[in-house]
Amino acid sequence: MPEKKPGPSVKDDELYEKLRDEGNSKEKSARIANAAADTSRSEVGRRGGEHPAYEDWTKDQLDERAAELEISGRSSMSKDELIDALRSH
Structure with a gap:
């Protein structure tokens, strides 16, 4: 089976795949991978x-x-549920 590529907008495919394997969303993984490609992986972690x-x-x-992140169902969520939803977005 051919290896899946995340797409042309992702600058660090290896880091992106590692983050996805850890359970991060596609959007979050792409943001982190691109930030790491612009500087260095260790720099992103320190920032x-x-x-x-x-x-x-x-x-x-x-x-x-x-609301900014367009998380659905937020109006009926408790504070703890909102925190979980934001962290997993």
């Missing part, structure tokens, strides 16, 4: 995020972020 942990966000803030 980290600039936002506080989702647990420190209000439910309204979590709902707003979920």
Whole structure:
């Protein structure tokens, strides 16, 4: 069976496939793989995020972020469910 390629927009196929195997979404895997290709893999890991942990966000803030990411069913989710949905997106 031929090896599947993620597509021409993904700059680091190997990292993309590793992230997908770990259970990350296609979108998240592509973003990380492309960021790593622009600098270096270790640089991406060190940079980290600039936002506080989702647990420190209000439910309204979590709902707003979920809306930006077009997560369906967010209006009926609890704070913990929103956090899980955002982390798995």
